[in-house]
Amino acid sequence: MAQSSQLLDTSKIASKPKVGIFVDVQNIYYTCRQSYGKNFDYNAFWAHVSKRYDIDCAFAYAIYRGDDKQSQFQNILRAIGFEVKLKPFIQRKDGSAKGDWDVGITIDMIEQGKNLDRVILLSGDGDFALLLGHLEHKYNVPADVYGADKLTAEALKHSAEHFYCIDDTLLL
Structure with a gap:
């Protein structure tokens, strides 16, 4: 009986592109509630x-x-596979509030994005349009954006390779 000496050539097995997901939780929560009345x-x-x-x-x-x-919600996100990053809610003396992650998301997307095939951003915040353009031009890393159509900045939609409107398949 002849024994095959051929080894499996793993270079021909197609692997899936490597992505990073970045979720602006507050933005997604409020835009889904306002647009669809759902989570x-x-x-x-x-x-x-x-x-x-x-x-x-x-x-x-x-x-x-x-x-x-x-x-409890944050623990659910962790169980799914997300690393949850928390920032304290700051109530100012004048009654206004502070609590956004734009700079933190930007730093993480640049640091992680260099090693990815694609980034996926869940947000409607137009401030991220410049970041997505930077990732595309400097590192050749395209972006997908998921957001509520009417509450996602046009600049953000245009800076993404693909914009996906959140629909019933992604709502509770």
């Missing part, structure tokens, strides 16, 4: 993305208010 379905989103891509990193940026319900 975003992170489990459905993860299943959707993992069919096409190898998820290398996934970050969910949220505000910490010490609320039990929010802590």
Whole structure:
């Protein structure tokens, strides 16, 4: 009986592109509530993305208010596979509030994006348009953006290679 000496050539096995997911949790929460009256379905989103891509990193940026319900939600995100990054909610003396993650998301997307085939951003914030252009031009890393259509900045939609409007398949 002849024994085959051929080894499996793994270079011909197609691998999925490597992506990083970056979620502006507050933005997605409020835009989904305002646009659809529903919450975003992170489990459905993860299943959707993992069919096409190898998820290398996934970050969910949220505000910490010490609320039990929010802590439970953040634990659900962790169980799905997200690294949850928290920033304290700051109430100013004048009554205004502060609590956004734009700079943190930007730093992480640049640092992680260099090693990815694609980035996926969940936000409608037009401030990220410049960042996506930078990733595309400097590192040749395209971006997909998921957002509520009417509440996503046109500049952000145009800076993405693909814009995906959140629909019923991604809502609870």
